[in-house]
Amino acid sequence: MHLKEHISYCPKCGAKTFSFDKKRFVCSSCQFDLYINASAAVAALILNDNGELLLARRKFDPMKGTLDLPGGFVDVHETAENAIKREIKEELNLTITSLEYFCSFPNTYTFRENDYYTLDLTFICKVESLDDLNVNDDVSAVEFIEVKKIDTTEIGLSSIKTIVSTFQKSYKN
Known part of the structure; x- marks a missing residue:
């Protein structure tokens, strides 16, 4: 199961606007990025x-x-x-x-x-x-x-x- 199925809230601002975009999570509220690297x-x-x-x-x-x-x-x-x-x-x-x-x-x-x-x-x-x-x-x-x-x-x-x-x-x- 990919992490994107478990993470939905932004760890920076707490908004439920945290979505997965190819290789990173992006918060549309505060623009926080969380990259998923190897x-x-x-x-x-x-x-x-x-x-x-x-x-x-x-x-x-x-x-x-x-x-x-x-x-x-x-x-x-x-x-x-x-x-x-x-x-x-x-x-x-x-x-x-x-x-x-x-x-x-x-x-x-x-x-x-x-x-x-x-x-x-x-x-x-x-x-x-x-x-x-x-x-x-x-x-x-x-x-x-x-x-x-x-x-x-x-x-x-x-x-x-x-x-x-x-x-x-x-x-x-």
């Missing part, structure tokens, strides 16, 4: 020494129990690079030593019956060691799967399916 999110592609990709199981909805790439939302005033390092430390207790931008894809992230729009920025990450791997936060488990053998139908989020499919096509072991 939130930034990050995802990590982490390979082990056998060339298998680390995939996480989602601990919570949306898409609880499905495969995902580890990562999360970028905080306000945080770079994507710092966000991926923070998220990987929080979720997996791993320290990223290097990262390289791979690609980005848009996503509609439905949470508590509201659609939020994200732009998922993906990085190929190297970690200090996998010895301290420990699942926390939004992750219930991890699996290492050969890149070419990943069944993308087990991945819940559409952007992550596209990212993994794109990585599979480009991957040369």
Whole structure:
């Protein structure tokens, strides 16, 4: 469900003249604008020494129990690079030593019956060691799967399916 179906009063003047216009809400009483932009999110592609990709199981909805790439939302005033390092430390207790931008894809992230729009920025990450791997936060488990053998139908989020499919096509072991 889009936010436009929930928001009808202007947060500035309180008038019920707040309407959605393509990508923003506009108040015809006070001319207040509220833009609906994509939130930034990050995802990590982490390979082990056998060339298998680390995939996480989602601990919570949306898409609880499905495969995902580890990562999360970028905080306000945080770079994507710092966000991926923070998220990987929080979720997996791993320290990223290097990262390289791979690609980005848009996503509609439905949470508590509201659609939020994200732009998922993906990085190929190297970690200090996998010895301290420990699942926390939004992750219930991890699996290492050969890149070419990943069944993308087990991945819940559409952007992550596209990212993994794109990585599979480009991957040369």
